[in-house]
Amino acid sequence: MDQRSWTALNAIFNPRAIAVIGASDTFGKWGHRMLDRPIKTGFPGAIYPINPNKSELLGLKAFPNVAAVPGDIDLAVITTPTPTVPGVLRECIAKGIKGAVVITAGFAETGEEGRRLQEEMLAVAQRGGIRLVGPNCMGIFSAAGRLSLSFAEAPKSGGIAFVSQSGTFGVSIATVAAAQGYGLSKFISIGNQADLGVADYVEYLAEDKDTRVIALYVEGFKDGERFFEVARRAVKQKPIIIYKAGRSEAAERAALSHTASVAGSSIVFDSICKQVGLLQVRESFHLFEMAQALAELPLPAGNRVAILGSGGQGVVGTDACAALGLELPPLDSQTAAGINALLPSHAPPARNPVDFAGATRTAMQEAEIIEQFLRLEYIDGVISNVPVSPQLFDRNLKIDRKSTDIPARVRVAIAGGERYASLPRKYNKPVICLRFANLDNDIMEEILNEGGIPVYSSPEQCARAMYGLVAYGRIRRSR
Numbered sequence: 001m002d003q004r005s006w007t008a009l010n011a012i013f014n015p016r017a018i019a020v021i022g023a024s025d026t027f028g029k030w031g032h033r034m035l036d037r038p039i040k041t042g043f044p045g046a047i048y049p050i051n052p053n054k055s056e057l058l059g060l061k062a063f064p065n066v067a068a069v070p071g072d073i074d075l076a077v078i079t080t081p082t083p084t085v086p087g088v089l090r091e092c093i094a095k096g097i098k099g100a101v102v103i104t105a106g107f108a109e110t111g112e113e114g115r116r117l118q119e120e121m122l123a124v125a126q127r128g129g130i131r132l133v134g135p136n137c138m139g140i141f142s143a144a145g146r147l148s149l150s151f152a153e154a155p156k157s158g159g160i161a162f163v164s165q166s167g168t169f170g171v172s173i174a175t176v177a178a179a180q181g182y183g184l185s186k187f188i189s190i191g192n193q194a195d196l197g198v199a200d201y202v203e204y205l206a207e208d209k210d211t212r213v214i215a216l217y218v219e220g221f222k223d224g225e226r227f228f229e230v231a232r233r234a235v236k237q238k239p240i241i242i243y244k245a246g247r248s249e250a251a252e253r254a255a256l257s258h259t260a261s262v263a264g265s266s267i268v269f270d271s272i273c274k275q276v277g278l279l280q281v282r283e284s285f286h287l288f289e290m291a292q293a294l295a296e297l298p299l300p301a302g303n304r305v306a307i308l309g310s311g312g313q314g315v316v317g318t319d320a321c322a323a324l325g326l327e328l329p330p331l332d333s334q335t336a337a338g339i340n341a342l343l344p345s346h347a348p349p350a351r352n353p354v355d356f357a358g359a360t361r362t363a364m365q366e367a368e369i370i371e372q373f374l375r376l377e378y379i380d381g382v383i384s385n386v387p388v389s390p391q392l393f394d395r396n397l398k399i400d401r402k403s404t405d406i407p408a409r410v411r412v413a414i415a416g417g418e419r420y421a422s423l424p425r426k427y428n429k430p431v432i433c434l435r436f437a438n439l440d441n442d443i444m445e446e447i448l449n450e451g452g453i454p455v456y457s458s459p460e461q462c463a464r465a466m467y468g469l470v471a472y473g474r475i476r477r478s479r
Contacts, residue, residue, distance in 0.1 A: 001203045008131035009196075009204045012099035013142040013186060015074035016045045019066050019097070021088055022079035023049035023057050030079040030103050034139065034149055035060075041148040046071060066095045073097050077139070077149060082106035082117055085135070086124045093128030100125075101149060102134035108192050109136055122194045137191030138167030141174075143184060144210045150187050151175065158183015159212030159295035160288070161205045163198060165190055165219045166245075169284075173217070177288045181449075183295075185210040199227040206234035212295045215287040216242040228276050235277040236479045239294045239472040243284050244269055277475040279468055289461050290468030296452035297430035299473035300380035304329050305466060306373040307353035308366065308384040313434065313459060314353030317383055320463035326470065328352045329378050339369055363387035363416025363444065370420060374427040381430040381469065383462045386455055387417050389444040401443070417444045421451025430469050432462045 001009075018038065024031030035049055035058055048071075049057040052064040063069050066076065076092045078085060082104055092100060107118035118135065125132050133140060139149030143157035150171050155178035162177075164170025167189040174187050185208065188201055198218060205211045214234070221227050231240055244266065273280050281287055305326045307317045318328055331339070331352050339350035342365050347357035354369065366387045373382045390413045400406075401414060424431050433448060433455045445455055456462045 001200075001207070004129065005131060005200065006204065006207075008098045009200070011074040012101070012131070012133060012140065013147070014145040015099075015147065017048065017071055017073050018043070018045065018075045018077060018147070019048040019050050019069060019073045019092075020077045020079070021050040021066065021092075023051050023054075023062065024079075025054070025057050032058075033152075034077045034079055034103060037139075037148050037150075037152055040152070041146070041154040043145075043147050045074075048073065066091050066097065069095070074099065076100040077103065079103045082114070086117070086121045089121060089124045089128065089130060093124070093130050097130060099131050100133070101137065101139055102132055102191075102194075103137060103139060104134075105136040105191075107135045107194065118192065118194050125195055132195035133188065134191040135194060136167075138171055138189040140189065141184060141187035143186070150189060151178075155187070156181065156183040158185060159210070160184050160215055160291045161186040161188075161208065161211040161213070162215045162217075162287070163188045163190060163201050163205075164217040165193075165198075166217060167191065170217055173284055173288070176285070180288075181455075182288045182292050185212075193222050197222045197227070199223060199230040202227070202234050202240065203230045206230075206237050212238060213291040214238055214240045215291045216240065217284065217287070218242060218244055219246045228272055231278060232276045235475060239279060239291075239468070239475075240277075241279045241281060241287050241290050241294070241468070242273065243281050243287050244273075245284075277479065279471055279475075281464075286464055289456065289464050292454045293430065293432060293465035293469050294472060296454060297424055297432075297469060298428045299476065300430055300466075300470055301473070302380040303327055303470045304378055304380045306331075306376075306379045306382050308356070308369055308373070308382065309353060309434070309459075310356045310385070313385065314355055317434075317459035317462060318353055320460045321383075321466070324463055324467040326463065326466060332376075335372055335376060338372055342369055361388060363389075363413050363420060365416075367416050367420035367423070370423055370431060371427075374423055374429050374431075379429075381432070381466055383432050383434065383459075383466060386433045386435045386442070386448065387413075387420050387444050389413065389417075389442050398441075414443065414447070417447040421447045421453055424452060430466065432456065432465050434459060434462050 020035045022031040023035045026032055048069045049060050049062040051062050054062040056062055076097050080088055085104055106114055108115040141148045141150045148154040162174055170189055205214050303326050305321055307314050336350040348355050370382055373379050390410045431453050435455050
């Protein structure tokens with residue numbers, strides 16, 4: 001990426017000061033949202049509301065235009081009517097602003113007049129050296145910049161950068177992901193991609209130290225050839241997971257009217273993705289299931305998996321793994337004997353999967369079995385249940401791990417969980433956990449999170465996550 005583009009994107013994602021042009025105190029207007037959100041989510045820099053008819057907005061001094069702002073501005077957030085945007089950009093360029101997020105819609109997605117205005121806007125931006133996100137977008141989120149334009153509540157910080165061509169859909173998926181504990185480094189609603197396109201964001205995120213995985217929701221490309229060139233280089237550094245919408249003829253028409261994008265042949269697209277090394281998913285939320293594992297866990301050396309669970313969990317998990325090309329090697333006799341000694345007497349002999357037969361066990365027993373799996377040369381990764389928590393039997397139990405006054409049984413459980421959580425790093429192999437029902441404020445999930453072990457709610461999700469790790473490991477070894 002050239003230095004000018006890198007500087008502009010850094011200004012967009014890590015601004016010291018922002019101007020909200022078209023700022024409003026009317027609830028529900030975009031000018032209100034773009035001002036209210038960074039205020040309430042703790043943006044640490046200066047926020048300048050721009051509105052010629054107001055002297056104050058939401059407790060901040062307002063200015064008639066950006067020229068009247070006394071300080072420097074890194075990022076402009078534009079919400080003014082469509083015909084005014086080219087003129088607003090001229091003012092931003094004169095002020096020395098490096099980047100702009102154009103929320104305003106009504107451009108190329110609406111027809112010929114909108115397309116003309118978008119071309120005029122782009123010409124102004126290119127002459128003046130300002131880079132644009134959008135138009136027709138719902139803003140950005142940057143954990144490092146502590147800037148949230150897209151969310152009323154800032155999501156959890158993490159290693160996943162999510163680039164979405166759909167604003168509303170992208171924000172909705174990201175909100176659900178945040179509620180389920182997935183952490184974001186960046187969220188970018190890219191809209192019409194008049195200037196900055198998917199390729200530009202991927203190129204930037206490949207070098208972004210806060211991003212470990214890039215997840216894409218894409219309807220179409222302005223420059224598909226450049227995207228694949230950039231992606232081919234980027235996957236050598238970080239995994240890229242992509243959900244391509246607009247695969248059917250009807251959906252392709254919808255994409256054209258939504259963000260002015262031509263979806264293109266899905267057959268050709270699939271073939272190029274495979275050649276380049278992109279991980280494709282067929283359902284939108286699968287992006288995050290794979291991304292969470294790839295953001296935290298070591299890559300396996302192969303596709304050989306061991307499963308620890310009870311009854312049907314192991315059977316369903318085995319089917320899910322087999323459907324994705326993951327193998328479950330049988331255990332050698334010595335390992336099987338060692339695991340049998342840790343199982344209840346009524347449990348079936350240890351094979352793979354290993355069945356606890358619904359018996360009560362301890363977190364330490366589970367950690368011992370997982371460690372026996374990971375010691376094996378012929379096992380590359382493990383899928384298991386969340387270690388047994390003392391809170392499972394006492395939902396009102398509150399645990400403070402820093403306290404010296406912890407019951408002995410709880411301390412033993414915590415020790416087992418901590419041993420369990422240390423295993424992926426110790427053996428450089430992934431461990432993925434399953435929990436069917438959520439247990440609020442569970443100490444075991446807290447401990448697993450510290451070890452980078454993700455928790456999913458179905459065997460199929462666990463298998464997909466492991467498949468993502470296996471597939472990207474294969475890609476990295478082939479590059």
